Structure formats: C-alpha cells, structure tokens
Amino acid sequence: MIDSRASLRRYLAEDLAAHGLTRWRTRYRLTRRNVYFQRLLRKSEYWANVRTDPVGRAVFVWYAVRTKLLGERLGYTVPRNVFGPGLSIAHTGLLCVNSGARVGARCRIHQGVSLGNGADGRYPVIGDDVFIGPNAVVLGVAIGDRVEVRAGAVVIRDVPEGAHVAGVPAKVIDKRDEQRISGTQST
Structure with missing residues (x-):
C-alpha cells in the first residue's frame, strides 16, 4: 500500500x-x-x-x-489499494477486480480477467510474479508466487506456488504436460 x-x-x-x-x-x-x-x-x-x-x-x-x-x-473496474508494485495491465479491455482482492508485486494481467469473491465469501489473494492470461477468472482463492494462470482458466481452488494452471475448472499442469502442449521434447 x-x-x-x-x-x-x-x-x-x-x-x-x-x-x-x-x-x-x-x-x-x-x-x-x-x-x-x-x-x-x-x-x-x-x-x-x-x-x-x-x-x-x-x-x-x-x-x-x-x-x-x-x-x-x-x-477497467479496478479499485484502489489492491495491487502491489510492478503491476502490468497488458491490454485495454474488460478487467474486473473486487475491492477485497489482494494482488502481490510484479503481476501481469491481460484483458478479460475477473478477480471476484467465491461462493464461500472469500476474496482472491494472489502472490508475487503472477501471470494471469486473457479471459481468466479467479474466484475467492489463494494463488501462490510465480504462478501462471493460462488463458480462459477458471480458478476455483487454491494454487500452490510455481504452478501453471489451465482449464475449466483450472487444474495444475505439470512440466511434462506443458512440454507436450508446446510440442517440445525433453532429453
């Protein structure tokens, strides 16, 4: 703050x-x-x-x-005192953030993102160095540091630090799945 x-x-x-x-x-x-x-x-x-x-x-x-x-x-619908230093809003377009959300430092957010409260009344708490892709939805969960939320993901469960999540509802993708998606092979 x-x-x-x-x-x-x-x-x-x-x-x-x-x-x-x-x-x-x-x-x-x-x-x-x-x-x-x-x-x-x-x-x-x-x-x-x-x-x-x-x-x-x-x-x-x-x-x-x-x-x-x-x-x-x-x-943009962005309230005051939600984001830490180093915020990067990548594009113009819909961005809805609940005033109860807390976002750490060096977060990059794309268009179409919604950070809202969940069904249990919790607000999103997002760590440092987080990337949130286009059209992602984060509802009342805790997201750890260095997390990548891929495009179109709907995050309704807490995410551990260093994870990559994708899908509806979002699931953690491990390195092997990430390599298969990008078409690269590890040796």
Whole structure:
C-alpha cells in the first residue's frame, strides 16, 4: 500500500519497469493509455491514503474522477489499494477486480480477467510474479508466487506456488504436460 511519497515514487517506477519503460513521458497519456491509467490509479491511492487534509481530499477527488472516467473508457473496474508494485495491465479491455482482492508485486494481467469473491465469501489473494492470461477468472482463492494462470482458466481452488494452471475448472499442469502442449521434447 502506498503510504508515503517515497513509496509512490517506487510504485510508479516499478509499474513503468513492468511495461518495459524507464521514465514517464507526457505522450504516454495518448499512446499508452493503460500505463496512464495505472499512473492515475497510483496517484489516487497516494492522495487517498496519505493526505487527509481538505486540500488532499480535493486532489484525491480529482484523481479519483479522472481514474474512474479513464477506467470506464478502457473497460477497467479496478479499485484502489489492491495491487502491489510492478503491476502490468497488458491490454485495454474488460478487467474486473473486487475491492477485497489482494494482488502481490510484479503481476501481469491481460484483458478479460475477473478477480471476484467465491461462493464461500472469500476474496482472491494472489502472490508475487503472477501471470494471469486473457479471459481468466479467479474466484475467492489463494494463488501462490510465480504462478501462471493460462488463458480462459477458471480458478476455483487454491494454487500452490510455481504452478501453471489451465482449464475449466483450472487444474495444475505439470512440466511434462506443458512440454507436450508446446510440442517440445525433453532429453
């Protein structure tokens, strides 16, 4: 969570690095809208968490409105204080995140992803260095670090760290199955 100006700078720098960029440029407001959205989201988080004086509240409202309007235009429903540093939203398109979800550092998310609460009322808790492919659905489960959720997977059970999951409902795929899918042979 962003709790100081230094942590805001760190989050912004790690978000840019996750997109392969070294520094912010004004033209990204038009050419890289998803990066611009993330920048607005982080600034909104900072003003909501740190500055509670009247001026801070006014600036927060300004950033919150701008984030909401751009999010609607891009198809994002992303609440504040859910994602850790190094977030990479890969494409524009539907992205729905429940406000109770918690996502770790260096997570890459593609279009069509939904992170929602499960039938038992639990919220998704996602570890660090996680890749979530297009049109994946994660419902109220814990996902470990370094996990790959493949395209179209529906994750309804907890996933251990380092696993690759795919299918409806999602199942862990071991290395042998992964090699068979990609057409490579191990020696």
